[in-house]
Amino acid sequence: MPQVATPSTVDAESANDPVLNRKPENRVWKKFRAHRSAMLGGILVTFFVAVALLAPVLPIPDPTATDWAAVRQAPSAAHPFGTDEIGRDVLSRMIWGAQASLLAGVISVLIAVLLGVPLGIAAGYFGGWTDAVISRCTEALLAAPFLILAIALAAFLGPSLSNAMIAIGISATPLFVRLTRGQVLSVAAEDYVDSARAIGLPTRKILARYILPNILPPILVQATLTIATAIIAEASLSFLGLGQQPPAPSWGSMLNTAKNFLNQAPWMALWPGIAIFLVVLGFNLLGDGLRDALDPREQ
Amino acid sequence: MLSFILRRLIIAIPTIILISIFVFALQKLLPGDPVLAMAGEERDPATIEYLREKYRLNDPIPIQYLTWVGNALRGDLGISLRTNQPVLELIGQKLPVTIQLAAMAMIFALAIGIPAGIVSAIRKGTIVDYVANVVALSGLSIPNFWLGIMLILLVSVKWQLLPASGYVPFDEDPLRSIQVMIMPAFVLGTALAATLMRHTRSAMLSVLTSDYVRTARAKGLSERRVILKHAFRNALTPIVTLSALLFGELIAGAVLTEQIFTVPGFGKLIVDAVFNRDYAVVQGIVLVTAVGFIAMNLLADIAYVLLNPRLRKQ
Numbered sequence: 001m002p003q004v005a006t007p008s009t010v011d012a013e014s015a016n017d018p019v020l021n022r023k024p025e026n027r028v029w030k031k032f033r034a035h036r037s038a039m040l041g042g043i044l045v046t047f048f049v050a051v052a053l054l055a056p057v058l059p060i061p062d063p064t065a066t067d068w069a070a071v072r073q074a075p076s077a078a079h080p081f082g083t084d085e086i087g088r089d090v091l092s093r094m095i096w097g098a099q100a101s102l103l104a105g106v107i108s109v110l111i112a113v114l115l116g117v118p119l120g121i122a123a124g125y126f127g128g129w130t131d132a133v134i135s136r137c138t139e140a141l142l143a144a145p146f147l148i149l150a151i152a153l154a155a156f157l158g159p160s161l162s163n164a165m166i167a168i169g170i171s172a173t174p175l176f177v178r179l180t181r182g183q184v185l186s187v188a189a190e191d192y193v194d195s196a197r198a199i200g201l202p203t204r205k206i207l208a209r210y211i212l213p214n215i216l217p218p219i220l221v222q223a224t225l226t227i228a229t230a231i232i233a234e235a236s237l238s239f240l241g242l243g244q245q246p247p248a249p250s251w252g253s254m255l256n257t258a259k260n261f262l263n264q265a266p267w268m269a270l271w272p273g274i275a276i277f278l279v280v281l282g283f284n285l286l287g288d289g290l291r292d293a294l295d296p297r298e299q
Numbered sequence: 300m301l302s303f304i305l306r307r308l309i310i311a312i313p314t315i316i317l318i319s320i321f322v323f324a325l326q327k328l329l330p331g332d333p334v335l336a337m338a339g340e341e342r343d344p345a346t347i348e349y350l351r352e353k354y355r356l357n358d359p360i361p362i363q364y365l366t367w368v369g370n371a372l373r374g375d376l377g378i379s380l381r382t383n384q385p386v387l388e389l390i391g392q393k394l395p396v397t398i399q400l401a402a403m404a405m406i407f408a409l410a411i412g413i414p415a416g417i418v419s420a421i422r423k424g425t426i427v428d429y430v431a432n433v434v435a436l437s438g439l440s441i442p443n444f445w446l447g448i449m450l451i452l453l454v455s456v457k458w459q460l461l462p463a464s465g466y467v468p469f470d471e472d473p474l475r476s477i478q479v480m481i482m483p484a485f486v487l488g489t490a491l492a493a494t495l496m497r498h499t500r501s502a503m504l505s506v507l508t509s510d511y512v513r514t515a516r517a518k519g520l521s522e523r524r525v526i527l528k529h530a531f532r533n534a535l536t537p538i539v540t541l542s543a544l545l546f547g548e549l550i551a552g553a554v555l556t557e558q559i560f561t562v563p564g565f566g567k568l569i570v571d572a573v574f575n576r577d578y579a580v581v582q583g584i585v586l587v588t589a590v591g592f593i594a595m596n597l598l599a600d601i602a603y604v605l606l607n608p609r610l611r612k613q
Contacts, residue, residue, distance in 0.1 A: 140317035143589040143596075147551035148569065152585045155573040156328040232442050236555055239444055240570055255445060259559065262452050269452065273445030281440035288436075 031293040038289020044282030048275075052098040060092040064247045072265040082267040085257060093249035094271050100250040101279065104165050104234035104243070105227040111169025112176050113223055119173075120180025121207060121215075125188055135181070138174040146171050150233055154242040161234075161250070164243040168233045172226055179222050183215035217294040224287035228280045235276050251276050300604070307600055311593050318589045319371065322582050323364050329578070371586065377579030381572070386583035389568065396564035399469055400487065400556070401549045403480055407488025408495050408545075413538075415492070416499025417531060420507060431496065438493030443552055447486040447559040454482060464561040483560040487552045491545055498541050502534035509533075539602045546595040550588050 032038055067087035075082040081090035123134040141149065153167035187193065188211065196206050237243035238252025246253060251272035258269035334350045335342060351357050355366055370376070376386035419431035455463035467476040506512065507530055515529045516522075554566035561567070565584070572580035 136313050136317055140314045140321060140589075143314060143318055143592045144321075144585055145547035145551040145588060145592065147554060148585060148588050151554065151569060151573060152325060152581050153328075155581055156325045156578070228440065235442055236444065239442075239555070240558060240573075242573065255448060259448050259451075262448070262456050266452055266456075269445075269448050273442065273449065276442050276445065277437070277440055280442070281437065284436055284440050 028293045032289055035289040035292055037285045038293065041282045041285025041287075041289055044278055045286055048098050048102060048279045048282065051095055052102045055095050055099050058095060060095060061089040063088065063092045063096040063249045065089075072261065072268075074265075075267055081271050082265065084254070084268055085261055085265070090254075090268060090271060093254060094251070094275060097249040097251045097254060097272065098275065098279070100161060100238075100244050100248070101231050101234060101276070104161065104168070105231040105283070108165045108168035108172065108230045108234070109223050109226050111166065112172035112226065113219065115169070116173040116176025117180045117219060120177040121184050121211065123177065124181040124184025125203075125207065125211065131181070134177060138177045141171075141174040142178070146229070147233060147236060150237060151240070151242060154237055159242045159245060161238075161244040161248070164234055164237045167237070168230050171233075172230060175226065176219065176222065179218060180215060183218055184211055187211055187214045218291075221287055221291040221294060224283055224290055228283035228287065231276065231280050231283070235272075303604060304597075304601060307597055311597060314593060315590060319368055319586065320364070322586045322589075323367055325582060325585070326578055327360075376583035376586065379572075379577050379580050381575045381577045381580075386579050389580060390565065390583060390587055393563065393565045393568045395469075396466060396562060397550075397553050397557070397566060399476070400480060400484055400553055400562060400564060403477070403484035404487035404491060404549065404552075405545075407485055408491035411488070412492035412495025413499050416496040417503055417526065419496070420500045420503035421526065423504065431500075435493040435496045438489050438496075441490075443486050443490045444555040444559050446489065447483070447556060450482055450486060451559070466562050466564075480562070483556045483562055486559075487549065487556045490552055491548055494545065494548065495538070495541070498538055499534065502537045503530060506530045506534045536603060536606050539606060540599050542595065542599050542602075547592055550591075 065088060067083070070079070070083050070087040072085055073079055073083040073087075079089050079091065081094060084090055084093070119134050119138075123131040123138075144152075149171040150164075150167045153170060154164050157163040157167060193206060193210050196210055201209075234243055235250075235252035235255070238250040239256045241253070241256065244250030244253055254272040255269060258265070258272070261268055334347055334354070334356060355363060358366070374387050376390075378384070379386055379389055382389065415431050415435070419428040422428050451463045454460050461482050462479055463482075465479050467479050469476040511533075512525060512530050515525045520529075550566070553564060554569060556562070557564045557566035558570055569581060569584045571577075572584070
């Protein structure tokens with residue numbers, strides 16, 4: 001990966017401009033803070049990240065410990081979220097499940113970004129054959145619906161949480177290739193890139209210093225929104241039995257079991273769904289807010 | 300127009316070839332030797348050799364690919380290991396079920412998404428717009444399989460209004476068929492409605508500020524006429540291009556919806572195939588959906604040109 005320059009180096013000239021004499025970071029942060037729904041998204045995401053990180057130290061029962069004397073118990077003081085079909089504490093499984101969900105969301109998007117962004121830069125900056133080959137492959141991958149592709153990949157790779165992450169990551173890669181390519185095309189046409197080329201800056205430096213910092217904001221927005229999609233995709237794969245394998249907890253597989261006990265233990269189906277909804281809503285709000293905050297046109 | 304369609308068809312060819320390579324490559328991802336699994340417990344060398352010859356696994360990989368593509372072009376996508384039926388026949392059997400589900404879901408999506416989008420664009424910044432946006436964003440964030448489970452819990456288990464699962468072919472008993480399918484279609488439709496609402500809203504917003512809408516108002520046309528005849532018709536163009544995207548969402552959503560409501564369609568077929576290790580079926584489904592998706596894109600492009608008089612003339 002080329003070195004990432006901070007946005008302040010790019011906007012160095014604007015520091016002397018009396019009208020724009022505000023650091024872009026400050027402007028972005030100010031707009032973001034004023035965006036109430038984005039703040040709500042941030043709070044939701046922070047909450048779930050904290051829960052996932054604190055899972056090992058929280059005073060909760062082992063998520064895989066079974067208790068045959070407490071099978072399918074309704075929520076109570078001892079088990080605030082109730083117990084499941086083999087007497088495991090649902091709250092504890094929810095908390096550990098947050099780890100699986102967030103990990104899957106973040107890692108699969110990381111895979112997609114690390115594969116997609118360099119390919120998109122290559123396609124957009126070098127053009128010609130490189131662009132033709134990369135673009136046609138991207139289109140071909142985009143032709144298969146996201147979840148179908150992920151299911152097929154997960155099926156052939158074998159069911160496990162890490163394979164689900166790989167499958168989701170690869171399925172999301174074309175999104176980032178296409179986005180990056182488009183961004184690079186518009187940035188590469190700017191005068192400052194032309195002048196950088198004219199003074200003989202090597203390609204590597206042009207990419208690292210001028211192209212990459214300018215294409216990062218939309219990629220960041222897309223990545224945040226894709227985490228939301230990836231979390232739903234992981235839950236879907238786990239729901240189908242292609243993700244996290246039992247007895248390890250995951251929200252999707254909890255719902256898969258829960259649907260067999262709707263009559264006797266409806267709470268088993270309630271919590272995982274609410275959790276997926278809230279964390280996905282959080283990332284969606286955060287992404288929308290980031291888009292508004294990072295868009296220089298919107299005031 | 301004809302040359303435009305031809306040009307688009309030619310562009311689609313390399314994409315389809317690449318997809319076929321991906322789909323073929325999928326089977327090479329499989330860990331272990333598929334023949335060993337097929338040969339059963341004894342692993343008789345003669346059987347293994349016979350199977351290798353039968354499935355032409357001794358050929359070099361490019362030859363294997365060409366054989367596979369050649370067969371696919373003739374409509375032979377292989378045989379299901381599970382049912383011994385040709386894959387294409389199996390897909391053909393399940394497709395009408397999913398088409399019915401998708402069509403009913405689309406009715407829900409259009410009936411909810413488009414009016415909601417129009418209203419929230421007209422009432423931009425009001426509480427109506429705000430509520431519509433919150434509902435749409437929630438619709439996008441709710442996993443639709445969970446929505447399905449919750450509906451079963453309420454409508455089927457608690458109130459006992461509609462059956463939780465099953466399928467009745469439409470030509471056998473249309474009324475009953477619709478009744479059984481209404482819940483899955485609603486679940487599938489709501490997710491699409493959210494996408495549709497957001498796009499309708501933004502398309503309407505950009506059209507409502509245009510000169511011709513102002514002219515129409517200045518002429519003294521009724522607001523109803525301005526919105527429906529002048530604004531919405533022009534906002535429709537970008538919405539039509541969405542249909543290809545919606546097709547992908549429909550198919551992916553159908554996989555989960557059919558699984559929850561045990562609807563014996565296309566989506567259930569792929570999941571069952573995955574668990575039965577019926578890889579030819581999985582490959583066939585990916586190939587068929589991808590080609591279907593490209594066809595939808597093509598149709599959307601053509602519709603876009605037809606709807607846009609400025610492009611039609613060129």
